[in-house]
Amino acid sequence: xxxxxxxxxxxxxxxxxxxxxxxxxxxxxxxxxxxxxxxxxxxxxxxxxxxxxxxxxxxxxxxxxxxxxxxxxxxxxxxxxxxxxxxxxxxxxxxxxxxxxxxxxxxxxxxxxxxxxxxxxxxxxxxxxxxxxxxxxxxxxxxxxxxxxxxxxxxxxxxxxxxxxxxxxxxxxxxxxxxxxxxxxxxxxxxxxxxxxxxxxxxxxxxxxxxxxxxxxxxxxxxxxxxxxxxxxxxxxxxxxxxxxxxxxxxxxxxxxxxxxx
Amino acid sequence: xxxxxxxxxxxxxxxxxxxxxxxxxxxxxxxxxxxxxxxxxxxxxxxxxxxxxxxxxxxxxxxxxxxxxxxxxxxxxxxxxxxxxxxxxxxxxxxxxxxxxxxxxxxxxxxxxxxxxxxxxxxxxxxxxxxxxxxxxxxxxxxxxxxxxxxxxxxxxxxxxxxxxxxxxxxxxxxxxxxxxxxxxxxxxxxxxxxxxxxxxxxxxxxxxxxxxxxxxxxxxxxxxxxxxxxxxxxxxxxxxxxxxxxxxxxxxxxxxxxxxx
DNA sequence: CGACTAGTTGAGGCCAGTCAATGTTGGTGG
DNA sequence: CCACCAACATTGACTGGCCTCAACTAGTCG
Numbered sequence: 001x002x003x004x005x006x007x008x009x010x011x012x013x014x015x016x017x018x019x020x021x022x023x024x025x026x027x028x029x030x031x032x033x034x035x036x037x038x039x040x041x042x043x044x045x046x047x048x049x050x051x052x053x054x055x056x057x058x059x060x061x062x063x064x065x066x067x068x069x070x071x072x073x074x075x076x077x078x079x080x081x082x083x084x085x086x087x088x089x090x091x092x093x094x095x096x097x098x099x100x101x102x103x104x105x106x107x108x109x110x111x112x113x114x115x116x117x118x119x120x121x122x123x124x125x126x127x128x129x130x131x132x133x134x135x136x137x138x139x140x141x142x143x144x145x146x147x148x149x150x151x152x153x154x155x156x157x158x159x160x161x162x163x164x165x166x167x168x169x170x171x172x173x174x175x176x177x178x179x180x181x182x183x184x185x186x187x188x189x190x191x192x193x194x195x196x197x198x199x200x201x202x203x204x205x206x207x208x209x210x211x212x213x214x215x216x217x218x219x220x221x222x223x224x225x226x227x228x229x230x231x232x233x234x235x236x237x238x239x240x241x242x243x244x245x246x247x248x249x250x251x252x253x254x255x256x257x258x259x260x261x262x
Numbered sequence: 263x264x265x266x267x268x269x270x271x272x273x274x275x276x277x278x279x280x281x282x283x284x285x286x287x288x289x290x291x292x293x294x295x296x297x298x299x300x301x302x303x304x305x306x307x308x309x310x311x312x313x314x315x316x317x318x319x320x321x322x323x324x325x326x327x328x329x330x331x332x333x334x335x336x337x338x339x340x341x342x343x344x345x346x347x348x349x350x351x352x353x354x355x356x357x358x359x360x361x362x363x364x365x366x367x368x369x370x371x372x373x374x375x376x377x378x379x380x381x382x383x384x385x386x387x388x389x390x391x392x393x394x395x396x397x398x399x400x401x402x403x404x405x406x407x408x409x410x411x412x413x414x415x416x417x418x419x420x421x422x423x424x425x426x427x428x429x430x431x432x433x434x435x436x437x438x439x440x441x442x443x444x445x446x447x448x449x450x451x452x453x454x455x456x457x458x459x460x461x462x463x464x465x466x467x468x469x470x471x472x473x474x475x476x477x478x479x480x481x482x483x484x485x486x487x488x489x490x491x492x493x494x495x496x497x498x499x500x501x502x503x504x505x506x507x508x509x510x511x512x513x514x515x516x517x518x519x520x521x522x523x524x
Numbered sequence: 525c526g527a528c529t530a531g532t533t534g535a536g537g538c539c540a541g542t543c544a545a546t547g548t549t550g551g552t553g554g
Numbered sequence: 555c556c557a558c559c560a561a562c563a564t565t566g567a568c569t570g571g572c573c574t575c576a577a578c579t580a581g582t583c584g
Contacts (some may be wrong), residue, residue, distance in 0.1 A: 091432050095517035099435045101428050113428065115421025121428065141417065145407055155403065158420045159377025165427035166363050166375065166383065170353050172434035173361045173478035177540065208563065216435035218541055223564055239549075239563080255357035439572070470531065480573060485532055501531075501581090525584105532579075539573090547564065554557085 030054050039107025039195070040081045043153040052143060053150065057133045063087075063126035069110075072123045076114025078134045082106050085130020086205045088214075089113065089122040100214035102164070103127070103206065105191060111137075112161045127205040172216045175254075180215040181225050182253040185235065189244060200247065204240040292316050301369025301457070302343045305415040314405060315412065319395045325349075325388035331372075334385045338376025340396045344368050347392020348467045350476075351375065351384040362476035364426070365389070365468065367453060373399075374423045389467040434478045437516075442477040443487050444515040447497065451506060462509070466502040 031037060031054045032047070045053065061080070063069060069080060072092045082104060089101045089110060101122050104110050114120040115137070144151040171180055193199035204211070208219040208226075215222070226237045234250055236243040244250065293299060293316045294309070307315065323342070325331060331342060334354045344366060351363045351372060363384050366372050376382040377399070406413040433442055455461035466473070470481040470488075477484070488499045496512055498505040506512065 091428055093432060093517075097432065097436055099432050101431060112421065112424050115417055116423075116425040117421070121425050141410075141413060145410065145413065148403075148407065151403060151407065151413075155377055155416075155420070158417070158424070159374065159379070161378075161424055162374050162420065162427060163378040163383050165424060165431065166353055168431050169363060169427065169434060170355060170359065170361050172431060173475075174359055207561090213435075219563080220542085220565085221540060224540090227564075255355075469529095481531080482533085482574085483572060485530095486572095489532075527582100527584090529582080530580085532577105534577085535575090537572105537574080539571095540569105541571090542569075543567090545564100545566085547562105549560100549562075551560090552558085554555105 031057065034083075036081070036083065036107040040109065041153060043149045043156070045147075045149055049147050049149060052147065056135050056139050056143060058136060058139075059134050061132045061134055063130045063132070065126055065128050067126050069124040069126065069132065070114075070120050072120060074120050076111070076118050076120050076137065078136045079109050079111040079140065080124075080132040080134055081109050083131040083133060085132075086127045087124050087130060088127055088206065088210065089124050090213075091122045098213070099216075100206075100210055102168075103188075103214065105195070107195060109135075109157055112158055115158070176256070177215075177217050177221050178225055178228075179254055179256055180217065181211075181222065181229070182250040184211065184215060185242065185244060186247065186250055186254065189247070199244075201241075201243045204242060293319065296345075298343070298345065298369040302371065303415060305411045305418070307409075307411055311409050311411060314409065318397050318401045318405060320398060320401075321396050323394045323396055325392045325394070327388055327390050329388050331386040331388065331394065332376075332382050334382060336382050338373070338380050338382050338399065340398045341371050341373040341402065342386075342394040342396055343371050345393040345395060347394075348389045349386050349392060350389055350468065350472065351386050352475075353384045360475070361478075362468075362472055364430075365450075365476065367457070369457060371397075371419055374420055377420070438518070439477075439479050439483050440487055440490075441516055441518055442479065443473075443484065443491070444512040446473065446477060447504065447506060448509065448512055448516065451509070461506075463503075463505045466504060 031041070032050055034040070041050075041053070060083070061069065063085070069087060070076075072090075084106045086103060086105045087110065088103050090098055091101050092098045101113075104124075110124055111120070113122045140150070140154060144154055171183060175183070188202065188204075189199040192202050206214075208222045211217075212219045212222045226235075226242075229235045229250075230237045234244070234246045236245060293303070294312055296302070303312075303315070322345070323331065325347070331349060332338075334352075346368045348365060348367045349372065350365050352360055353363050354360045363375075366386075372386055373382070375384045402412070402416060406416055433445060437445065450464065450466075451461040454464050468476075470484045473479075474481045474484045488497075488504075491497045491512075492499045496506070496508045496515075498507060
């Protein structure tokens, strides 16, 4: 992919409206009863620890489509757990270059990009109506001092983020357009399955341009290859609705035939 | 870049010899007196905390060129501080695809790739004779429970790794070959300067193929562009010895002219 | 010396980017 | 309901940057 010259509309403007904050008191949900707990907190907590953790969540945030949770350069103070909806994180460089770093769905935690420098190095933007729990990072750190399981969990999540980013580097550095898109589709499928949704039939929450930005491709290439997959019977595409028909073949595309001669 | 078909020799074989371990008792150095302390532990410790931290370093490891510190898939148990020398981390996928994830020099800490899954997802290989301090991660976590400054430091370093990986994604996803190489050279320059070495004149520790693998380019492209830079008077290249002559122009290449019309 | 590795250079081809025209969809207001 | 519009998506023609293949040079080591 080349210089983004005309800069596709990825909705990363500083004019993006700020988010609404709802004090915790107003909503009846707590970590103890939250259906996403297994995703947010995979490590086993005692019920007492869980109660303590619950006190971290000082407010919830509601976002409408294209609203920003935080902007590039903004000072960092919290991680966010996605209760429902989905977001993208976008790296916006000084020279105007921008790229989608990741897509995030319910049960995932975002905001790790701010830990290194106390400022967010990417922006987070809702792709649809979403709701998040804010977890002040200072409080997490304090609580992690006394709850080893929380410390473990935090490190695990940061480590997973590192692993994920490095896989993305492999994708961007050494895969063909077809391979990237097959991987992208399978990756989403996995995450939907893990959440109990259909892994073969789902709705893309992002435009072709946004997919391209994430994969280092142009929107035209994304469109062309989706339709090639469609023609070849690997999937069905109709706008943003996709249905994977031959995941085995898609997987075979990802681990491409010619590279592994055995 | 395409499928690595013939697989360039990046020395990522399982036959790579294992590292030598020297018990701490044998070497007279301690964190308190280590010249790299400012790089390893940027956060202010009390001398008592430092003494406690020192007990973490249970052994040192010496590596010769192309020796592995750890392999992909190996179980994770320690971070490593580089005392001298340099290493590369290489992601090796199941399908044989491989890519250099990063180059690491003295004063840097590596091994974060193993935290997410308790196994290393990349391999670490010495580019020259190197020496490292092993810091068992369990011990770090334990000590971080009682020394908040250490906890801060650990989180900061993991966060920095995340930020760095995301910058690499931007590079791989949206930069031209010339831009990637200019950025690579300037990046090394910065790191050398930060360590008190010349930032304009240094020796590359890796081959053209390894540089290419890191930047998502072929070795031929790397060679061609180095020589183009040379011809244009931006730098001097002679094998692995480089001398940056016009860093301003190199920086201008990175923040490329046509993308930012103002 | 020959074998081997690292690097350079050239010719040619292809994948994906660019530009541009057209189609599709969903929302709004008459 | 339809007309209209804007945003999104598709498709085609063309181009060019980088990959591929291959030949050659220089340096190193047994």
